[in-house]
Each structure stands twice: as structure tokens, then as C-alpha cells.
Amino acid sequence: MVKVRTKDVIEKFNFELVCGEEGIHRPITTSDISRPGLEMAGYFAHYPSERLQLLGRTELSFINALAPEVRKERFEMLCTDITPGVMISRSAEVPMELIEASKESDVPIIRSHYKTTRLSSRVTNYLESLLAPTTAVHGVLVDIYGVGVLITGKSGVGKSETALELVKRGHRLVADDCVEIRQEDQDTLIGSAPELIQHLLEIRGLGIINVMTLFGAGAILNSKKISLVIVLELWDPKKVYDRLGLEEEKMRIIDADIPKITIPVRPGRNLAVIIEVAAMNFRLKRMGVNAAEQFSNRLTDVIEEREHDDL
Template sequence: MAKVRTKDVIEKFGLELLSGEEGINRPIVTSDISRPGLELAGYFDYFPAERIQLLGKTELSFAEKLNDEEREARLEMLCSDITPAIIITRELEVPEELLEAAEREAVPILRTKQKTTRFSSLLTNFLESKLAPTTAIHGVLVDIYGVGVLITGKSGVGKSETALELVKRGHRLVADDCVEIRQEDEDTLVGSAPELIEHLLEIRGLGIINVMTLFGAGAIRRFKKISLVMDLEIWDAQKQYDRLGLEEEKMKIIDTELIKMTIPVRPGRNLAVIIEVAAMNFRLKRMGVNAAEQFTNRLTDVIEDGDHEDR
């Protein structure tokens, strides 16, 4: 099933449909956009027909200088059976030959008032967002002091209860139970809630609560960049847990690696406070302040000073 179709672009940018209405359900498979200057000059060897074709002042003024036969032939070649749309910018006049060819081949001809470069940038951003790789993860996503924290763990470990406590402490819920994640670029993952469970939180014994209704609009966010993963697991007495914070575990989601911390859960541990402090500490590390490294350096200095005194 196509993620985005030509009609989605028409609706998003309020484009004028001039021809080829039959093709508005064509799928758009790439966020790349083509400005077919070389093609209008007659070079079609590497014509990217699967892209949206953008015609601005430069392309159309060049087309006007062609003789009737060349113009008709080249504009017709722009209208392939896989071209999602041809968009005219600056509300320029569209060559009659292009309108006729587009109607025959069912290629939508669209028009916008915006300038070519500006519209190209907006369209690329929209398509990249829609066509980005996506996945879904069982967990809770919370915005803590501006840090997107993905809380994971087995069912029943206390993820939603921890999220509720974090919301009560003034932080913002993005998604509970299922987090939809899209990779916007090489190292950016953005999480959001499925529409069906947006703003909702499930607490065992209490049921489903609406966070926005209970705590107000300031307690929720529609989406957030994920920076940190906190994995909750039942305390295992046989397992060695990191006590200094020098070790950095990673978790890979799609093609992006995130820092992952494993938090053991047992009665008496305030998970909300621990996760809150972890988010603040993560921010400090990004600013160049690493408490674990500072402690290790101080410990090394004390040991070295002791060695010198013994000598």
C-alpha cells in the first residue's frame, strides 16, 4: 500500500489541478524531485520518470523557444505512465501540448503560486517525512526536560505507571503501549502515538485514562525525537549492573543507534525519579559534563598520589 499519493500532495499544498485527473491516485515512491531541463533540451537517457517533475520559469521559457514539433515531442515524453505529477510553479501559463499529453497519459498537471526553489524545498520535506522508514515498538515515550526518553520492558514491569508519575511531575507524554517511530534522517528517530490511542494511558487496575483531559494540553506532545532508551527489567540478584555509568550500551532502531540504559526494578525504587535524573544526566553529558569520568579521574589521581607517598 502506497504511503503517499499525488492527491495527498494536492491536498497538502492546495494545488490547482489542470489536467490528468485520472492519475491523482498514482503512488509517489521517492522524495527526490526532478527539474527536467536536460530533458527539454532533448536528453532523455537518464530521465527519472518516477519522480515528481517541477517546471519553473527557466524550463517553461526554454520550452517556448523550441519549434512546435520539438516542444510537442519532448513535453509528451515527460508524461510517462509512472510519473506521479508535473507541477508548474509561479502560476505560469501551461503549454497546451503538455495539457493534451497529460490528459492522454493520465499524468496530473498541477499548479502553485509559490516560487520554484521555495516550493521544491517544502515538497521535499513533506515527502521525506511521509516516505521515511517506519517501525513500531512496544513501550512508552515521554518528553523529559526536552529529552525524548523511550521506556521499554516486558509487559507488566511498570512502564505506564512510571509514565503517569512522570506526567504528574510536569513532563509530557507522547505515546503509551505502542510507539510509532520514523527515521527522518541518518541519526534522527521521531516517535509518535497511533491515532487510536493518542493521549491515552493504560494503568492496570484503573483502566484507560485520558492524560490531556486529566492534566491539560501541556501534559502531552504529538511527537518527539527519541534520544535515550530506558529498559526496565525485574531485578536479577545474579546480574551485575553498571554502578558507575562508564559503560554505554546501544540499541539499534531501524538504522539508528541510541544509548540504552538498563534499570532494575524492585520495590522501593522510585523509577520516575531515576529516569528523570537519567534524562538530566544525559543532557549534561551532551554539554561535556560526565560525572562518571570525573570520578574515575579523581580516583586515579588519589591512587597515583598514594603510590608517590609510598615511595
């Protein structure tokens, strides 16, 4: 399914469509934008024709210095059947040869008042957010002290109930049941709720509640970077759980590895408090304070001292 078309870019930034109306439904498959400087000089060996093309003051001043027949040839090669559009910055005048090439190939010519660099960055950021790899995870996403915590586990383990307790303690709900995740950078995952269930929380025996209506606008958040994954699982007496916190597990989501903590669930354990402390401890670790490592180092020192005394 096509995620974004040239028409979407035009509407998003209120660009002026100079010509090429029949091509505004062309798909845009990459967030990269090309500034065809070498192409204007005649080198089309590696021309990325599938990208949006951006002509700034430099490219236009160069091409306008060429002979009309050369300009015609270069613009005809610039406008291909798969080129989603040609953007003109600074509301510059569009060369007549480019308009003629656009009419022949139905490539939209878009004009903007933005400066070239600003136009490139704004359109690139917009396309990256739409074209980023996405997935959906069954779980709950909560903002705890500024840390985006994704709580996962089997159905019925208590994820939504824990999220409700966290919201009551002043934290913010992002998504319940289904978390839509997009990868905006190599290690940056942004989670959000599907529009249909936004701000809603399902509690077994109680039904669906609207968190924003009950707790106010300060209790919800539309999206959040995922920094920590907490897996809730039923207590297994045969399994050995980490008691010091020295082990660092990771969970791979799309192409990013996110720190993971497994918390066993049994009656009497206050999961909300445990997860809250886990988020605070995660923040401390990012600041360079690791209680588990400090304890391990102190223990090692004590053992070495006793061995030295025995000698």
C-alpha cells in the same frame, strides 16, 4: 500499501489541477523531486521518471525557446506511465504541448503560485514525513525536560505506572503501550501515539485514564524526537549492572542507534526519579559534562599520585 498519491499532494497544498485528472491516483514512491533541465535539453538517459517533475521559470523559458515539434517530443518523453505528476511553479502558463502530452499519458499537471525553491522544499518535506521508514515499539514515550525518553521492558514491569508518576511531576506523555516511530533523518526518530490510544494511559487495577482530561493540555505532546531509551528489567542478583555510568550502550531502531540505559526494577526504587535524573544527566553529557568520566579521571590521578609517593 501505497502511502501517498498525487491526489494527496494536490489536496494538501490546494494546488490547481490543470489537466490529467485520470492520473491523480498514481502512487508517489520517493520524496525526491526532479527538475528536468537536462531532459528539456534532450538528455533522457538517466531520467528519473518515477519522481514528481518540477518545471520552474528556467526550464520553461528554455523549452519555450525551442521549436514546437521539439517541445512536443520532449514533453511526450517527460510524461511516462509511471510519472506521478508535473508541477509548474509561479502560476506560469502551461505550454500547450505539455497539456497534449498529459492528455495522452494521463500525467497530472499541477500548478502552484509558490516560487520554485519554496515549492520544492515544501513538497519534499511533506513527502519525507509520509514516506519515512516506520515501525512500532511496545513501550512508553515521555518528554522529560525536553528529552524524548522511550521507556521499554517486559509487560507488567511498571512502564505505565512510571509514566503516570512522571506526568504528575510535570512531564509530558507522548504515547503509552504502543509507540509509532518514523525515521525522518539518518539519526532522527520521531515517536507518536496511534490515533486510537492518543492521550490515554493504561494502569492495571485502575483501567484506562485520559491524561489530557485529568492533568490538562500541558501534560501531553503529540510527537517527540526520541533521544534516549531506558529499558526496565526485573532485578537479577546474578547480573552485574553498571555502577559508574562509563559504559555506553546503544539500541538500534530502524537505521538509527539511540543511547540506551538499563535500569533494574526492585521494590523500594523510585523509578520516576531515577528516569528523571537519567534524562537530566543525558542533557549534561550533551553539554560536555560527564560526571562518570570526571570521577574516573580523578580516581586515576589519585592512584598515580600514590604510586609516585610509594616510589
